[in-house]
Amino acid sequence: MLDVGPLSGRPGIRASGEINVSTRLSWEKALTELSRQHTDVSYVELSGVRFVDVAGVAALAVTAMHLPVGRVVVERPPPQLPRVLDLFWPSLHRIEVAPR
Amino acid sequence: MSTPTTEETFTHPALFYRSEAEYTDRTVAFVREGLAAGEPVAVAVPGPNLELVREGLGADGRDVTFLDMTEAGRNPGRIIPGVLRAFADAHPRVRARIVGEPIWAGRSAAEYPACAQHEALINAAFAGRPATILCPYDETRLAANVLADALATHPTVIAGGSARASEAYDWRAVVARYNEPLACPPDAGVLAFGAGELPEARRFAVDRAASLGLAGRRLQDAELAVAELTTNSVIHGGGGGTLAVWAEAGQVVCEVRDGGRLTDPLAGRRPPEPGQIGGRGLLLVHYVADLVRVHTTDGGTAVRFCLGL
Numbered sequence: 001m002l003d004v005g006p007l008s009g010r011p012g013i014r015a016s017g018e019i020n021v022s023t024r025l026s027w028e029k030a031l032t033e034l035s036r037q038h039t040d041v042s043y044v045e046l047s048g049v050r051f052v053d054v055a056g057v058a059a060l061a062v063t064a065m066h067l068p069v070g071r072v073v074v075e076r077p078p079p080q081l082p083r084v085l086d087l088f089w090p091s092l093h094r095i096e097v098a099p100r
Numbered sequence: 101m102s103t104p105t106t107e108e109t110f111t112h113p114a115l116f117y118r119s120e121a122e123y124t125d126r127t128v129a130f131v132r133e134g135l136a137a138g139e140p141v142a143v144a145v146p147g148p149n150l151e152l153v154r155e156g157l158g159a160d161g162r163d164v165t166f167l168d169m170t171e172a173g174r175n176p177g178r179i180i181p182g183v184l185r186a187f188a189d190a191h192p193r194v195r196a197r198i199v200g201e202p203i204w205a206g207r208s209a210a211e212y213p214a215c216a217q218h219e220a221l222i223n224a225a226f227a228g229r230p231a232t233i234l235c236p237y238d239e240t241r242l243a244a245n246v247l248a249d250a251l252a253t254h255p256t257v258i259a260g261g262s263a264r265a266s267e268a269y270d271w272r273a274v275v276a277r278y279n280e281p282l283a284c285p286p287d288a289g290v291l292a293f294g295a296g297e298l299p300e301a302r303r304f305a306v307d308r309a310a311s312l313g314l315a316g317r318r319l320q321d322a323e324l325a326v327a328e329l330t331t332n333s334v335i336h337g338g339g340g341g342t343l344a345v346w347a348e349a350g351q352v353v354c355e356v357r358d359g360g361r362l363t364d365p366l367a368g369r370r371p372p373e374p375g376q377i378g379g380r381g382l383l384l385v386h387y388v389a390d391l392v393r394v395h396t397t398d399g400g401t402a403v404r405f406c407l408g409l
Contacts, residue, residue, distance in 0.1 A: 020298055021331050051302065053327050054384050058377045065375060079320050087387055088372065088380060 004030040007043055012072075016048025019056035027056055031063040040070040047076035047100065057084040064094040076100040111232040112222060113263060114254035116239045116247065120152060123236060126258070127199050128156035130234050131164060134197035142187045144169045144179075145201035145236065153199070173202050176211065176218035178386040180225045180369040188231050189371060195230040203250075205241040210349070210406075211391055212246070213278035219253035220271035224366055249274055275365055282395045282402050284344050284355060293330055294340035301330045301343050305354055308345035313409045314352045321388035322407055326354050328381035329403055333358035337401060347409070351390065355404035362396040 002023035004015040013030045017023065034042050044060065046052070057080065064072045074081065075098045082097050089095075115130075117123045127143070131153065134141040142165040143153050150168055154161050165187060173179040179202055188196040200222075203215045222233060237250050239259075251257060251268040284290075289308050293301040305326040309319055326343065333341035337358025344355045368382025382403075386392055389405035396402075 018299055020327070021334060022295065022298065051299070051323075051327070053331060054324070054380045055331075055378055058380060062375050062377055080324050083317075083320065083324065084384070087384065089374065 002026055003048075006033075007045060010043055011037055011039065011041070012043030012045065014045035014048070018050055019052040021053070021055070024055060024059070028059050031059055034072075035063050035067060038067055038070065042070070042072050044072055044074045045076065046074060046078065046081070049078050051078055052080050052084075054080075054084050054088075057081050058088070061085060061089045061092055061095065064092065065089075067094055070094075071096055073098060109228055109230050110223075110226045111256065112226070112254055113234055113256040113258050114250045114266075115234055115236045116250075116257065116259040117236055118239050123149060124152045124156040126261075127153050127234070127236065130199060131157060131197070132160065134232070135160060135163065137195075139195050139197045139232075140187070140191040141165070141197045142167065142183075143199045144172055144183050145199055146170050146204045149201060149236070169201055170204070173200075175386055175389050175391050176202050176214045177369065177389075177392045179218055180221060180366075181371045181383060182387060184222065184231075184233065185225065185371050188226075188229065195232065197232045197234075199234050199236065201236045203235075203237065203242065203246060205238060208349075210393070213280055214391060214393055216246075216249045216253065217275050217278050219250070220274040221365055221369060223253070223255070223271045225369060279395060279397075282355065282393055282404055285346050285348065288344040288346035288355075290342055290344045292340070292342050293333075295334045297340075298327065298330055298334065302327050305343060305345055309352045309354070309407075312345070312347040312352050314407060318407050322352065322354060325385045325388055325405055326356070328384050329354075329356035329405075332356075332381050332403075333360070336360045348406075351406040351408050353404055353406050355402055357400060357402045359400045361398055362394060362401050368392075 002017040004026055007014050013034050019027050071094045073096045115126055131141050144167040147168045150166055172183050207215055251266045252270050252274050254266055255269045256263055257266045291304045302323055306323050309322045333356055337360030341356055341358030346353055368386050372380050385405050390408050391406040394403050
């Protein structure tokens with residue numbers, strides 16, 4: 001299960017639950033909405049996410065890559081997220097990770 | 101049979117050597133030839149041999165990329181994407197020149213089939229690309245079947261100082277020969293999973309792997325790799341499968357079986373496009389594991405990976 005929606009008071013989204021093949025559509029939909037609203041800095045608050053798989057991190061990385069300006073700050077992600085970013089997108093400056 | 105057009109663009113000789121001096125002479129000459137032609141050169145060989153090449157090159161080694169193959173290529177399945185293609189792709193539009201030694205005398209019986217398949221698949225991965233990959237084989241310490249396989253995985257062989265076409269060249273036969281059934285020990289913990297049980301499968305693997313002694317980042321890698329394999333079973337392998345976890349020879353082994361068949365021999369060995377979302381699962385497994393073995397037939401597929409304790 002994945003519960004995902006807009007952050008209150010600042011641009012971006014928050015999610016809780018699992019980002020995997022069963023919840024991919026709602027995760028990707030939320031990311032599309034994030035990039036539509038994006039101006040300078042968007043936040044992705046993931047403290048309630050227990051697990052994200054490789055395609056889930058890929059969707060976030062590709063979203064960030066396609067932003068025309070600014071960056072995405074990923075807050076308190078599960079450990080898979082920095083690991084997968086490091087393996088496949090080691091120099092993606094549009095994503096900043098604020099650890100748990 | 102080798103095709104001349106492919107050989108003109110991609111060259112993949114095996115170098116059979118019998119002494120340190122011969123090793124050094126031939127690899128250093130190979131590297132210098134590339135440097136003289138302005139080619140980017142990488143040397144990915146086991147540590148002690150790396151030192152021989154480094155010393156032999158002296159100051160000329162400053163523009164050469166050196167990698168210890170026992171680390172970069174610990175898992176033979178990640179050498180194509182993580183070492184060979186990574187280096188060649190970083191130098192587009194020019195011929196890349198690489199010394200790659202994936203098989204050394206200390207490789208285990210469990211590793212060797214993956215090594216032989218890797219050598220075979222280099223031919224598919226680089227077909228039509230401008231690259232030269234020289235693979236040294238220690239004739240004095242490697243088994244006769246290993247040297248025989250090298251004749252099948254390389255269109256050209258250099259032995260005793262002279263190069264000849266290998267009449268035994270047939271890389272597809274080697275991929276097929278080492279597509280061996282994988283036996284699972286009777287005491288392995290086994291769990292059946294379907295599309296709705298991916299989190300349970302992951303937890304099962306983490307609990308078992310932790311109780312067998314895996315910890316820290318390696319345990320996290322096991323969780324991630326199991327998630328990717330079980331997801332592949334749900335998407336490509338008939339909607340589910342079975343997961344088994346056990347310890348063997350100082351490693352934790354996780355294995356996923358399902359009813360699908362892997363038809364693409366290079367699955368998990370192609371570097372992804374940066375903007376591609378799917379298709380990284382098996383590659384991730386290759387990157388984090390110490391060894392990956394696959395057995396695939398019309399009856400189903402087993403993929404296992406090992407992480408050292």
